[in-house]
Amino acid sequence: MRNIIKVMSVIIVFIAWVFAISCVNNGSHSKDDVKWKETVSKNIDTTVKVYGHYAAVKLPIDSGVSLWNPTAVTLGPKGVMYAANYTGEIYSLHDTDGDGLEDYAKLFCNVKQDSLRYPTSIVFKGNQLYVGTTQEIRVYEDTNGDEVADKSYTFFKDFPHTLHYFDWTFGLTFGPDGDLFAILCTDALNDRPAPDPHGLRGSILKIAPDGKSYERFAAGLRFAYGMAFNKQGDLFFTDNRGNENKYEELNFAQKGHFYGNNPSKYPNEKKTTEPLLKLKYGFAPVGIRFNPSDNAFGKAQDLLISFFGPDGQWGDGSISRVQLTKDAKGGYQAQEFPVADKIAKLADLAIGKQGDLYVAQFGNDGPMHLPWKTPMGAIYRMIQADWVKPADPKKSTALVEGNIHNGQAIFSQRMCVTCHSIDGNGTLLGPDLAGIGKLLSKSALLESIKNPGKNIKTGFDQMVIELKNGTTVNGRMVTTNKDEISIISFGNKESTIKQKDIKSSKMITASLMPSGLLDGLTDGEVNDLLGYLESLEAAK
Structure with a gap:
């Protein structure tokens, strides 16, 4: 009987030792779970x-x-x-x-x-x-x-x-x-x-x-x-x-x-x-x-x-x-x-x-x-x-509000369609808007339209290029290499400029998107426009 008790004692000690090692290895705070919970919660x-x-x-x-x-x-x-x-x-x-x-x-x-x-x-x-x-x-x-x-x-x-x-x-x-x-x-x-x-x-x-x-x-x-x-x-x-x-x-x-x-x-x-x-x-x-x-x-x-x-x-x-x-x-x-x-x-x-x-x-x-x-x-x-x-x-997806069809008409009337594609297939002056409603919240969409210079997507910064012949080109850079720069200017005109013809070039923090795009719209029309943007599906 004593031998059995000794064996059982050894087993219990061994199990306790294994458990303690496991707690240490897994970051457990089993010695004072209440205190650890309080520390974490705080x-x-x-x-x-x-x-x-x-x-x-x-x-x-x-x-x-x-x-x-x-x-x-x-x-x-x-x-x-x-x-x-x-x-x-x-x-x-x-x-x-x-x-x-x-x-x-x-x-x-x-x-x-x-x-x-x-x-x-x-x-x-x-x-x-x-x-x-x-x-x-x-x-x-x-x-x-x-x-x-x-x-x-x-x-x-x-x-x-x-x-x-x-x-x-x-x-x-x-x-x-x-x-x-x-x-x-x-x-x-x-x-x-x-x-x-x-x-x-x-x-x-x-x-x-x-x-x-x-x-x-x-x-x-x-x-x-x-x-x-x-x-x-x-x-x-x-x-x-x-x-x-x-x-x-x-x-x-x-x-x-x-x-x-x-x-x-x-x-x-x-x-x-x-x-x-x-x-x-x-x-x-x-x-x-x-x-x-x-x-x-x-x-x-x-x-x-x-x-x-x-x-x-x-x-x-x-x-x-x-x-x-x-x-x-x-x-x-x-x-x-x-x-x-x-x-x-x-x-x-x-x-x-x-x-x-x-x-x-x-x-x-x-x-x-x-x-x-x-x-x-x-x-x-x-x-x-x-x-x-x-x-x-599943509860994090908000319902789209507003008249989407009216919002689409406003999107065209305000010439947004000129600078933004909506299906992932365009290379225009502004960012593609496919899935924009999942990218930005409704309030962020509104802020981006009201104050376009505040949040400029990387790659859509405005570049100002001064040429050696005295002319200046504004737009966004599409791509570049040691020989030339490809740039899209207002009107979605894409041109290629030789590096040897450039006097200076610099990025500026001003947005290519004009301000005042919501001027003259009622609150309901603004809501319709935002609803349309939220409804745009991601690129296929």
């Missing part, structure tokens, strides 16, 4: 709408490095989360008061000290942090374990770039064989692009582990921010709507494929690979990350996506997840589900050691996508919380 951002049992906690980071337009987050050594500011600082996050939530940002390095700009992507390989900036990919290393970089070197810089505000390096991720994959955003909106004989801008680069060689893996990308490998070793990336892209996209990245953006730069590409999934739970997809197979955030191995939201709409942003199923032909079937909404202007995301989802909130940016004039942004931690009641995504 820091929940109640303006965020969640579609699962998640607490949208805005981390109370009130000391150390100021958060200034956070662009990226990644899990580092020892399970510590790291983040990057658009302004150059990279820092680790720490809990100094023992309540379980990070409150201190410790400086790891500042890329400005190396005269580098815009760290928009970070990823660890061992103790080495790879940082994607405008000019190069640089490695920073902490050699003595104090979470401060004391060594750095250039890993790779053999790619075209300028200091134009649209030249970014995105999506750093390591492949199964140790190669580093990186995205160079398009130069189609750069009026003076760097020479690019190999068509590297707007492409995915595959860089050897030593940084001494590379290949162009895929091309035809716009502003593709996020990239990630799944457990099977397949690569995926997001891209956003604009120019030739008709949709907010999730793409299956395949070697040698062309994804459709800026085709004039790739005249030999005859076939465009269509998106794997047209995303519907957010706008301007940015960071992506696969949920680990042993983690219960949503469903194991789902792909999590953060969304920046429409340009200028500071209250918009969201998170969704995508279930991917590989078929017999090696392709994928995909289905998207909402995770959170009204969590404004997100950038990157990462899974923490506790299984929680960390999200970098970029916040407002300045004119021409410069950093905001003062520190702005936050780090959110989406914590699994059984006590949080999920919202119903």
Whole structure:
């Protein structure tokens, strides 16, 4: 009997030990669930709408490095989360008061000290942090374990770039064989692009582990921010709507494929690979990350996506997840589900050691996508919380109000149709309005019409070109290269201007859309016009 009791005691102790280890590994606070719940609840951002049992906690980071337009987050050594500011600082996050939530940002390095700009992507390989900036990919290393970089070197810089505000390096991720994959955003909106004989801008680069060689893996990308490998070793990336892209996209990245953006730069590409999934739970997809197979955030191995939201709409942003199923032909079937909404202007995301989802909130940016004039942004931690009641995504769709047919007539009478296509098939002076009612709320639509200069979609900025012969051309740039600029002027007149004939060119913040378009309309007529815009379907 004593032996049985001893065996049972050992088993009980073992079970308790396993449970304790499990709690630590999963970030559980079982020793004081009530206190943890109080701490989490106190820091929940109640303006965020969640579609699962998640607490949208805005981390109370009130000391150390100021958060200034956070662009990226990644899990580092020892399970510590790291983040990057658009302004150059990279820092680790720490809990100094023992309540379980990070409150201190410790400086790891500042890329400005190396005269580098815009760290928009970070990823660890061992103790080495790879940082994607405008000019190069640089490695920073902490050699003595104090979470401060004391060594750095250039890993790779053999790619075209300028200091134009649209030249970014995105999506750093390591492949199964140790190669580093990186995205160079398009130069189609750069009026003076760097020479690019190999068509590297707007492409995915595959860089050897030593940084001494590379290949162009895929091309035809716009502003593709996020990239990630799944457990099977397949690569995926997001891209956003604009120019030739008709949709907010999730793409299956395949070697040698062309994804459709800026085709004039790739005249030999005859076939465009269509998106794997047209995303519907957010706008301007940015960071992506696969949920680990042993983690219960949503469903194991789902792909999590953060969304920046429409340009200028500071209250918009969201998170969704995508279930991917590989078929017999090696392709994928995909289905998207909402995770959170009204969590404004997100950038990157990462899974923490506790299984929680960390999200970098970029916040407002300045004119021409410069950093905001003062520190702005936050780090959110989406914590699994059984006590949080999920919202119903089916109730988030508002009914369209107004006389749609009368609104369509007003749309034509006010000459809106002159500058805007409505079906995804036009290249006109203004943005295509297919699905605009899902992109912007009714109040945001009204604000955009009343004050068109406040929210200008990227790619529809007004360009002023002064020619050497003394004439001036105003319009929006369609595409550009080292030899010429293609521009659409008022009246939808598209022309090509030789770079050698240009005296100066600049983007200005004034909108190409005139003000006063609602003058003379009754409140009912305005409501009809907005109802028509809300009714427009997405591009087919």
